[in-house]
Amino acid sequence: METSVVYEKISFADILSVWGSFLVSLFISIIGFLISKIKKNINISWISALVSALVILVFSVVGRVYEDPFQAVFFDKIFFVSIFLISVFSILSVFISLSELDYKDSLSSEFFFFLIISAFGAILMTSSQDFLTLFLSKELMSFPIYAMVYAFRDKIGVESALKYFVAGAIFSLIYLVGFSFFLMSEEVIRVAEPKGILGVFGIYLIIFSLLFKGGTAPFHFWVPDVYQGAPASVVSFAGSVVKFSSFVAALRVIDITKIEFFVPLEALAIISIVVGVLGALVQKEIKRLVAYSSISHSGFIIFFLFSSGNADVKNYLLFYLATYGIATAGIFGLISLFKKNLVYLEDFVGLSRKHRYISLLIGIFILSFAGIPMTAGFFAKYMSFLSAFYTERILAVVFGAIGSIASLYFYFQPMSRSFMESVENTSSQVTASQEGEDKVYISPFVLFLISVLALILIVLGFIPGLFFRLIGGIPLSF
């Protein structure tokens, strides 16, 4: 693919650092999981999950770009950025889950193990060199999440998990159909430019199934139900990591195969934006609302796929996915703090009176979702429009502009409610809130982590170039 990249001479230390760090990380999480399973009264699986995420985080900082001798994975810049972001999101998800799950319960010990396995799948998925690795890593990412959705072991959870599983199975099938078409036509498993029409069609199907994972309409019917039924911490993981890896993988496939895919992509983007925005307008539950907003965000992310060959656009996509992931992790992290006391939009009424700081943080994340200036979301949206302009997809831009204006309405719903005081039945409100306050334990550490996320969004909202400097893209000159 990137012929311009000069790979450094490969050394034994490099191979050791990649596969070694992965194996060490995997080993740690397995050990932690096993100990927690055998010794019923202790649960150290979350600690081992944290440590193993930290190991790959360190690797992403010290690792070097080189060529994979097995021809399975691209060890390039996007790979390292993906490892960095995915391990950060995983660490966040571990902490967020701790406040929501009963982690002393040995049953939840596999939760953290699954989380790490899924993160591994996501990492490999962003950088697969062939369609087989891509498929396996996609499934490696998905299967643990089906189980994680069911972490609460309640009725709505099992329904969501089943729906997610069925939907995922259908699109795995679609992927395999596409893959076999490609294989028939091209007789290679490497991601490559297809020659026959059958190969092109196969790649279409493969991209559809990747976009399905990213929650793009019209393959989005699982999104609202899964977001609603799953624990907030799982949604935070799924929203940040799964979306990230699916779209990066889709970008890679489109970039390498160089197929002209404009019209269907534009149509999918417009459908996603319309469905996401219209659906969100009438929702009464915060999780469903964010689910529909995530569908509309998928539409905006597709804008980047139009001009996938452009090096700038790759950086922009990473910026969008990173800031979107941060905002998703932040808002579901905050929701998870309240356990099940913050489900409906009506529950937001008077929130700012009880939890002033938390409602401020929710405000920042939602403003970033909405793409209001002075948050990172603004630049993310700006970049997505810019990418669409590069290839002159004007219709998509028009729908995007209308959609982002209309979306302001539902984004402001939770915010305006949280600053609103309920005038009627204040007495019942007070008793309810007092009961609620007894149940809510706000972990100060998680709150601190989420404040850092909010701070990052604000800083990037003023100086977006900082991100590119971090990932070594366009240099920022002060």
Add this chain to the structure above:
Amino acid sequence: MNGELKGIIIAFAPFLGFLVNAILLLIETRKSISSKEHTHAKGHHGAGHSEGEFGITKKISAFVSPLAPFASFVATLLILPEKSQINIFNWIPLENVNVSFSVLIDELSKTALLYVTGVSTLIHIYSIGYMKHDEGFVRYFMFLNLFVFFMIQIVVADNLVQLFLGWEGVGLCSYFLIGFWYSGYENARAGFKAFITNRIGDFGFIVGIVLFLVYTGGVDYNKVSLLRPEQFFAVAFFLFMGAAGKSAQGPLWLWLPDAMRGPTPVSALIHAATMVTAGVYMVVRLEDLFFRAKELVFYTGIITAILMGIFGLFERDIKRILAFSTLSQLGLMFAGAATEKTYTGMFHVFEHSFFKAALFLISGILMHEFDNETDIYKLKERKPAERGMILSAGGFLICTLAMSGVFPLSGFWSKEAIISAVAETFGNTGTYLMLIASFITPVYMFRAFFVTFGGQRWKFSLSPSHDGGSLMFFPVLILVILSVIGGIFNVGAWLGEKYGYSEQIHHAVSPVLVHIIVFAGVAISYLVWGRGKEISERAKILWNRFYLNEAEEGIFIVSGRFLKYVSFNIFEKVVIEGFYSVVSFLTRVGGVLVSALHGGTPARVALMLILGLLIALLII
């Protein structure tokens, strides 16, 4: 001190003030929560009293807040002899479009910086006195400082994106400050109205920026020359939509009179002296662009100037009268900016900022003294001039004369320049319209003056104790003095030199004629409203018998009210609210339909997914 440092001080000193105030606000909230809990525990019912105290946070805020714009002002004075373009940092570093965060210092921005920072320093000082007893003191100054920061961004921007940042920022602060006392439903509604109306303007502005970007491949001002002739009008039209929204011109005037619900110093600073002139500033800044659409700008401006003057005649609320006068003067500025000598518009912005700020601050003093009374007829009953509020009365007179353009007050110089420039560019039609506008100004402004201060025995004693205390007295005094001597700064000639108009202003219309028209306006105003108590008993009977009291309220009442009714109802009720209700209904129906597709059993989800896939395959 090098130029770069000065530029940074100009651009960021108010932001520093904002940060300090934000920290103070956090401290104060924490304190007030604990003190509230304290008083609740004790069972006191007078919790509101403690908030009126002038505590330590308020003291720090009162000290820091005026200092922030003052620092910018001093830096502006120091940078006056220089001319530079300081690139502070690359804000949005993209490969094709590089947007820098910079400080552009030329004659135009220096002029604007002088009045923005100078007037806002005075108004900050005034506000300390005005808001002393308000519990939201720190919050108020936080937004005020933030406002100044964004306003400076508008002025010093060298590209459209930085301009847009300031543009949205001042709007945001403006909504917060209009709805500052957000407990009142009407106040919140006024803020909302300003928000909605500005959205229409901003929509045009964004489209304008995008067109500019697409046509020229950049957002810097100097890229204007890359536009092709046939592209000029579209870009100018959409950008002018933005300018009309911010400066409340044409059909977008609706929000400004309602914006007067905010604290009076806010009205003075934001809705009269600075923010609303941003539109004029942009038109002058992008003169090469707007020159291709000069008819659009001129006729929108001049028609607004005349219509708003007429509407001003039917208002009893002193702040709303001033709001209409602002609208009218803004129209004149646009008229000036549309001519070949664009700088005349900016010149009038500069001079206007002094007397309009002074007028608003005087109305603030009146409100402060008389329990927030704003009705001019009720203010008259309080007899402000007999109480020795000589600064208010005299200052109001001077500023009214200045606004009417009487020699040698500040307004004369700029208005004269505009009339001559319009006569040169737009010929007779333009000149007549300008003369009508100059006739209306004294009529409605002197109406306010005669009603409020007329028929009273003026007590001449210039002392701060009568006029709202020294914190409010001296800023107003300075502004009044500036309105008198504003002409000596010779900003017009200075600005004119930049554009190569070094020759003396050519008087196309004799200043004497203008003065005759102005004094005719004053005379009419005096005849109708000026005599107050001196009307004899017989005349009074006559006056009442012929219902001239009603006539006083509106010789033009039918026409004027009708016009206002039409533009208000047709435009606001039908167009804006109708549009919004139709759109919201359709989207709701769409939303219900869309969400009905979702949910259900896993089998249904699977079915829908397969249908979705079929749709996607059909698109291929």
